[in-house]
Amino acid sequence: MRAPRGLWRPVVIAVPFAVLGVVFLYPLALLAAEAFANPGGGYGLGTFAAILAGPAFHDALLATLRIALTATAVCLLLGSALALLVRFVAFRGARTLARMVDVYLAFPSFLVALSLTFLYGNSGFVRSLWLSTFGFAAAPAARSFLYGFWGVVLAEVTYYTPFVMRPLLAALEVIDRSQLEVASSLGERPWGVLRRVLIPELVPALIAGGSLCLLLTMNEFGIILVMGVKNVITLPMMIYGKAIDEFDYPAASAVAICNVALSLALYFAYRQALERMPQ
C-alpha cells in the first residue's frame, strides 16, 4: 500500500490515536480520576488507603492469586500432556482435536461455567446419577464442590487449557523430529528425551502460554459470576460488588486500578522473561 502523503498524512496518523483515546484512554482516565478523588474534594490517596487497610481487599487479592496460580499450574500440566499426546501419539482424530482447540478459544468463558453447573451443580447430572444410584443416605455434602475454590479452578482449567495448548502445539510443530531421534540414539530413554530435549525447547512456549493463562485467570469474572459462587471473592468480583451492589464507585475504581497495575506488572515480567530467553 502507498504511504499517505501531504495533508492527509497527519490526519491518517491522528485517527487511530483519536479512536484509542476516546474508547480506551478517556474511560481509563475517568476511572483513575474517580479512584484518586478525595471525598472532601481534590485528589489524593485517601480511597486507596481506606481500601488497602481493610481485610476485604487482602482476602480478594489472596483469593485471586491462589485461583490464578492454581488454575495456571493445572493448565500447564494438562495442556502440556494433551499437546504432547496430540503431537506424538498417532491416533485417529488427533488433527481434528488440534483444530478443535482453536474453535474452543472462540467460546465465551461463562458458557463453560454454565455447562459445568449442568454437570456437577446442586441439581446437575452427576448428583442426580449419584442420588438415583446410592440413595439419599450416601449423598455427598448438600452443596457441590462446584461452588467453592475448586469449582472455580475446574471451570478455569476447562476453559483456559487450550490457551496453553495453542502455543505448545505451534512450538512442537517446528521441533525437528531428528533431534529427538539423535537424543535417543545417544542413549537417552523417552523420559530423558522429554526432560533433556523437548521441555527445554518448549520453555518459551510454556512461558507464553502460562503467562497468558495467568493474566486471563487473574482477571476472570464471567465464570465466577455465572457459577454463582458466593464465598470466593476475587478482585474482579470485588470491583463488581463495590460498584453494582454498594454503589461505591470510588472504591471500585481504586480496586480496579490495583487490578490493572497487577496485570501490567505481570505483562512486563512476561516480556522480560521472553527477552532473556536464549535465541
Next chain:
Amino acid sequence: MNETPWATPRDGLESPQIRVQALSVRYGDHAVLDRIDLSVAAGEVVVLLGASGSGKTTLLRAIAGFTAPTGGRIALGATDVTRAPPYARGLGLVVQNYALFPHLRVADNVAFGLRARKLPRAQIERTVARFLEMTGMAAYAQRYPRELSGGQQQRVAIARALAIEPPALLLDEPLSALDAPLRAEMLEELRRLHAQLPNTAIVYVTHDQTEAIAIGHRIVLLHQGRIVADGAPRHLHDAPPNRYTAEFFGQANLLPARILDTPPGADGARGYVAVRIADRTIWARRSADAPASGEVLLCVRPHDLRLDADPAAVSEGNRLDGVVRSSQWLGASQRAVVDIGPATVRVDRPASAPLPAAGARVQVTFAAERAVLLADR
C-alpha cells in the same frame, strides 16, 4: 581413482560389527526393503548408495532402530537387536540437518550421550575435550549451535556421535546441506577422523556417487528396496554387474549387442567375447552374470571412447562408424554426442583436443578390456 582409496578395514568379516539378514520393511503390499542381507566389518566404511526411494535411508533407520522391520534380523556384534529400542543400541547417528540441540552449548551437545550414560563428571569433560579437539571444534566449546556455520555444526554433530565411542557410526546424507567446496573438505575430514578411529565401522547413506567413491571401502547400491550391486567402488565402476549399476554409477554408454556364436579370429582365447553392433564386430569382456549367447548390452564409459576423423588411421581393434550430433566444451574436458546407428554414445575427451563439428563423420574406437557385456535387464 585408486583401488582402495584409503586405510583398509581390519579383517573382521567373521564377526561383523553389523549384520543384517533377510531384512524386510513393508507397508501393505509395498516393500520398501526386500530381504536385504548386509554385513559391515569393524572399521569398514560401507556406503548405501541409491536414488531417492531406493530404501537406503530406511535401511539405515532400521539399523538405528527407528524403523521396525516386518521381517529379518539385525545383529550388532553377537547381540540380536532386531527388537531393541534405539537408546539400547549404542550407535552413533549423524543426520543431514545436524539436529544439534539448540538450547545446549557445543560442549553440552557433545556431552549429551555421556550424561545419558551417567558417567563421572571428570571423564565426561575429558572425552568431550578429546572429541572437540579431534573435530577441530575445541575453540567453539562455549558457543551455541546457532552461532556456528553449517560445516561447523556438522563437525559438532559428528563429535557428539563419536563421543559415545560407538562400534559403528551411521551417517544419513551428512553433507547434502553443505555447498560443494565444503563437502569436499568434510569428506577429507571424515577420512582423517576414520584413520584416527580405525575400528569404528561407518555406514554412510548418500545419493551422490562422487561422495560414495571418495569415502567408501565398499558401495552397496540399492534400487527399489533391493541390493543391486555390492562391491569396491573401482570394481562397480569397471565391471558393473547389471544395467542399473552401469547407468547409475558413472553414466555408462549402453549399446544393444548380439553375441556371435562363431567368433572370427583367435581373440576368444584371450577371454574376450565377440558381439555384433551396427554391422561391426566388437570384442569385450563378459560380466559374471551376462548370458553366454543372444542379446546383451555393451557397457563402455564415456572417457574410454576415442574419436578419429580418418577411418584409415584405425587399423584394428573395436571401432564403430558414427556421426557427431553435438559437442560441448566443459572446462576440464569436452563431451561429444555421437550417433552410431542403433544408439547414441557420449564421448569424453581432453579439453585440449579439437572440438569436432556437428555432422562430421568419425570413428569411435575403444579397447576391448574397457568394454564389458551385461545382461539386458
